[in-house]
Every structure is written in structure tokens, then in C-alpha cells.
Amino acid sequence: MGSASSVRWHGEEGDETTVLHWHGDTVDVPKGGRLFASSKKTANQAFVLGSALGLQFHAEVGYGELDPWLADKTMTKGLTKKDIAKIREKYAQKNPEAAAPARSLFGAFAVKAADRAHRLRGK
Numbered sequence: 001m002g003s004a005s006s007v008r009w010h011g012e013e014g015d016e017t018t019v020l021h022w023h024g025d026t027v028d029v030p031k032g033g034r035l036f037a038s039s040k041k042t043a044n045q046a047f048v049l050g051s052a053l054g055l056q057f058h059a060e061v062g063y064g065e066l067d068p069w070l071a072d073k074t075m076t077k078g079l080t081k082k083d084i085a086k087i088r089e090k091y092a093q094k095n096p097e098a099a100a101p102a103r104s105l106f107g108a109f110a111v112k113a114a115d116r117a118h119r120l121r122g123k
Helices: 061-071 081-120
Strands: 003-011 016-024 034-038 046-049 052-055
Touching: 003 046, 061 081
Parallel strands: none
Antiparallel strands: 003 016, 003 034, 034 046, 046 052
């Protein structure tokens, strides 16, 4: 299930980053949604619908958080030791480039969440 592979961000010609995939399922972009990331393996990697964000990869997992996943037999079911080593190696190489888009993504989400909380408090 797990892999580290490139995602192309739509709207930014040629802009790619490596992200962690850990899924066997895929999703369709809902009616009215806008696709903004895809990969060779999964066409619909990320979309926006209104204020909702749908991600089909794990932007929250940095290289430091990867080892517990790779050490868990239920998480790596179906992967060989060679597959696991390959994921670890590729993500170690590519994770630094994934950090900037993740910061941007989570930073924008934090701003929206803080704004919403502020409006809910009525201030």
C-alpha cells in the first residue's frame, strides 16, 4: 500500500513534489470540486470543494514519522523488506522538497480555521 511518489500540482506548470501514499482506494472529485493534484498512480490526489480540502496522500507525515509506519506489520502488509527499504530511501531523499508545500497547505488551513473560530466567537 505505501509508496513515495511524485504529485503534480495543477495550475503550477511542471511543479511536482514527492508525497507519501498509503492507500489502495481512490476518490472521485465531487461535482463542483476542483482537482489540484494528481499522480501517475492516482489521478485524483487532492481537490478543493468550497472550504473543504480532500487529500489522498499524507502531507502530515515527515520523514521522522515514517519509521513507526514502516515498522508496523499491519501497515506494511503486502510489502516486502525490499519495498519498505525503497520507500524509506526515496522518502529520505524527497521529503525535504515535500516540506514546503506541506507547510503552505497546513498554514493556509490554520489561517482559515483561526478565522472561522474568531467569527464563531463573535469578535
